[in-house]
Amino acid sequence: MAEPELQILREVADDEGNRFVAYKINGEYREDNEFSVSTEFWKRLLSLPIYEDDRCVVTFARVGTTLTQTILLSLLSKDFAQDQFLRSSPFIDLKAHDYNGIELALAAERPRLLKTHLITTLMPRDYFIAKPKSIIVVRNFFDCLMSNYHFYKRYAPYKMLNLAANFDEFFKYMVEDELHGYGSIFRWHKFWLKYATSEGRDHCLVIKYEDIVNNKIDTTRKMANFFNIEFTEESLKKAEEDSNFGKMQVRFEEFYIKNFIREGKANKGGPAFSQDQVNLLQTKFKKELGELANLIEM
Numbered sequence: 001m002a003e004p005e006l007q008i009l010r011e012v013a014d015d016e017g018n019r020f021v022a023y024k025i026n027g028e029y030r031e032d033n034e035f036s037v038s039t040e041f042w043k044r045l046l047s048l049p050i051y052e053d054d055r056c057v058v059t060f061a062r063v064g065t066t067l068t069q070t071i072l073l074s075l076l077s078k079d080f081a082q083d084q085f086l087r088s089s090p091f092i093d094l095k096a097h098d099y100n101g102i103e104l105a106l107a108a109e110r111p112r113l114l115k116t117h118l119i120t121t122l123m124p125r126d127y128f129i130a131k132p133k134s135i136i137v138v139r140n141f142f143d144c145l146m147s148n149y150h151f152y153k154r155y156a157p158y159k160m161l162n163l164a165a166n167f168d169e170f171f172k173y174m175v176e177d178e179l180h181g182y183g184s185i186f187r188w189h190k191f192w193l194k195y196a197t198s199e200g201r202d203h204c205l206v207i208k209y210e211d212i213v214n215n216k217i218d219t220t221r222k223m224a225n226f227f228n229i230e231f232t233e234e235s236l237k238k239a240e241e242d243s244n245f246g247k248m249q250v251r252f253e254e255f256y257i258k259n260f261i262r263e264g265k266a267n268k269g270g271p272a273f274s275q276d277q278v279n280l281l282q283t284k285f286k287k288e289l290g291e292l293a294n295l296i297e298m
Helices: 039-046 065-075 101-107 141-154 156-161 167-176 185-196 209-214 216-226 233-242 245-251 275-295
Strands: 006-013 019-025 028-033 055-059 113-116 133-138 204-208
Touching: 006 156, 019 156, 028 156, 039 101, 055 065, 065 113, 065 133, 065 209, 065 216, 065 233, 065 245, 133 185, 133 209, 133 216, 141 156, 141 167, 141 185, 141 275, 167 275, 185 204, 185 275, 204 209, 204 216, 209 216, 216 233
Parallel strands: 055 113, 055 133, 133 204
Antiparallel strands: 006 019, 019 028
């Protein structure tokens, strides 16, 4: 495998010397803590073994990832307490002080439940050979942007980059400049949805966040059937209860940031946008995604 191409764009540090970096890896924009910003890390990630029996939760940030994982871990009777959550379902592209998603994925018992925010171009190469079943969760872009804005305001590393001083600046950053810690929201969705509806259509299932929130039992049944997870009506109800937002707010109160689970509502972000912002986002959304836009509720 060729050496990954790393380009540092911006670097900041706090008073304790913790570094946070905006960079490009193989041409894709990212923002990460210092532990992930190395060619060695990306070489290991790109060569991570992926198996046909893996189950993958693939999402852009703040679209219901933790909700989806909680439902699936409940059905699988695995530990979803805050201190074990990312060990029961390894976050393969995360490396931090005391966490290494690659190592946890390598050590996990098969079949694994893996989580990733990676764009298709940065996925482990084995993924496209093994073609494991993957659930791709999508969410109304207005709600996604608003949730990301609140996360950027409160998460210390993102605060260091000072990208969310106010909503107008954050909107420009994420919509006009097409930047984000996991890359362009438009490019990410275009690439994954194009793959899921073509080469990946036999092993990818696109799920709307709004369906999980508004029709949880039926959507949970759909996800369980897709992942070949055995269930009963009782286990479906237990998954519904375990993923109750009130319970999740308590369980994940100090997960990355205080009050990690904010509201868990659908189609609530739009009123916060100016009419010019609504028009620009809708125009770019339709232009960049084309017919794929029909897969996302706007």
